[in-house]
Amino acid sequence: MSDLHALFLPCPRGLEAMLVAEMQQLGSATLQVGDAVASGVPARGTLDDVMRLNLHxxxxxxxxxxxGRAPVTQADEVYRLALKLPWGRWFKPTQTLRVDVTAERIPAERAPSQKAVWPATARSGRDSPARSGGFLDSLHFTALRAKDGVCDHFRARGEERPSVDREQPDVRVQLHLTASDALLYLDTSGEALFKRGWRTEHGEAPLKENLAAGLLMLSGWTPDAVLFDPLCGAGTLAVEAAQMACNIAPGLGRSFGFERLQGFDRGVWIGLRQAASAARRAPPAAIIAADIDPRMVQLTRANAQRAGVEGAIRFQQADVMDAVPPVQLAPGQVGHIVTNPPYAERIEAKGREAEDFLPRLGDVLKQRFVGWHAALLLADLQADKALRLKPARRHVVYNGPIECRLFTFILVAGRPPRKAEAAPA
Ligand SMILES: C[S@@+](CC[C@H](N)C(=O)[O-])C[C@H]1O[C@@H](n2cnc3c(N)ncnc32)[C@H](O)[C@@H]1O
Known part of the structure; x- marks a missing residue:
């Protein structure tokens, strides 16, 4: 299939540049990667590219x-857009359907001058719903009109109307509303791509798998370097790192929406999966996951087992305040700590030094991890001050709706701790 299709790949905010780089590294001669926008990357590509992107x-x-895309000011125009699109090329009316809606946020001060402004009554996916103002159709109602348009498209051809199944639809359609336009997408992924299939249970405040993968990339860790997560929770960072280190495609353990659509070449898909399976390798460097809570260590192990990387990770139950480098680095080798410490509004620090968690964690890093790089995801945007460490970079990333910083530190031998910096007990 060599026709090029307009694609859009949503992603967690803050990871757009990483997604562009990842798409370019796929090495497809047909994939044209566009300029990133907030929360995603547009592209043009073939149906084979769609399969590659979903898998990798x-x-x-x-x-x-x-x-399709059209300017709209009311829900009936969304209906008319949906009515005329070629749904029959992609699926049969006997297949079940689900329509989701997302809308762009419109700054309050701009809202009154916009032609169409979508009230905040429903959301799913790429962005928050826009603010209300002047236009009375709700997002839910607009999504319903889109669904009616799809169904009536089949009826106008003398066929039956597809039925809706919100739980396990065969086909997912996404309506996206900008300030002026409606866009209708076929969702070729089905379940969101961060659902890799290996995390059936999770701990407190888990990271989404795609956010964890992006943090690893932003941190500067590469799959041939040592990785240590001393606050691993359900092990999302360690398992994602182990899959990258073992060259396991993130989509190998799941199915995709496009497998139920027409037009995708099953032979190509089998070939892509076989090539991905054959690319598996042994991990080149140690990956260590630790948590103070033995249940979390057990959960990390179970997740790693389901992800096929149990043998690539070392598991430890330990208080981060007792942490020492878990491996001796060879001369010239860099070790990476990438972690997501507990932060106040989501999850509490535990252990005997939980009171002064960040200052003490900062001491542990600078006193015992000289020669390592550390990347910490924190919702406190000033957390570097509490850690008493000077960051090399502060990356703005969003953990769902929560604005965070990924602080990266290069831990070098240097000045002794300041007076205010208490030595570890
Ligand atoms: C925000 S969660 C990490 C979530 C993880 N990134 C995930 O995706 O599942 C923080 C973890 O730190 C652990 N923790 C809290 N205090 C700790 C300590 N002193 N030493 C080690 N682990 C600790 C908690 O048990 C919790 O699992």
Missing amino acids: SHIASRVLLCL
Whole structure:
């Protein structure tokens, strides 16, 4: 299939540049990667590219295929757009359907001058719903009109109307509303891509798998370097790192929406999966996951087992305040700590020094991990001050709706701790 289709790959905010780089590294001669926008990357590509992206992207949340776009000011115009699009090319009316809606946020001060402004009554996916103002159709109602348009498209051809199944639909359609336009996409992923299939249970405040993968990439860790997560929770960072280190495609353990659509070449798909399976290798460097809570260590092990990487990770139950480098680095080798410490509004620090958690964690890093690089995801945007460490970079990333910073530190031998910096007990 060599036709090029307009695609859009949503991703967690802050990871757009990483997604662009990942798409370019796929090495497809047909994939044209566009300029990133907030929360995603547009592209043009073939249906083979769609399969490759679904199978190999660590960072995308979905691969959406755009079927149509039109300026709209009311829900009936969305209906008319949906009515005329060629749905019959992609699926049969006997297949079940689900329509989701997302809308762009419109700054409050701009809202009154916009032609169409979508009230905040429903959301799913790429962005928050826009603010209300002047236009009375709700997002839910607009999504319903889109669904009616799809169904009436089949009826106008003398066929039956597809039925809706919100739980396990065969086909997912996504309506996206900008300030002025409606876009209708076929969701070729089905379940969101961060659902890799290996995390059936999770701990407190788990990271989404695609956010964890993006943090690993932003941290500067590469799959041939040592990785240590001393606050591993359900092990999302360690398992994602182990899959990258073992060259396991993130989509190998799951199915995709496009497998139920027409037009995708099953032979090509089998070939892509076989090539991905054959690319598996032994991990080149140690990956260590630790947590103070033995249940979390057990959970990390179970997740790693389901992901096929149990043998690539060393598991430890330990208080981070007692942490020492878990491996002796060879001369010239860099070890990476990438972690997501507990932060106040989501989850509490534990252990005997939980009171002064960040200052003490900062001491542990600078006193015992000289020669290592550390990357810490924190919702406190000033957390570097509490850690008393000077960051090399502060990356803005969003953990769902929570604005965070990924602080990266290069831990070098240097000045002794300041007076205020208490030595570890
Ligand atoms: C925000 S969660 C990590 C979530 C993880 N990134 C995931 O995706 O599942 C923080 C973890 O730190 C652990 N923790 C809290 N205090 C600790 C300590 N002193 N030493 C080690 N682990 C600790 C908690 O048990 C929790 O699992």
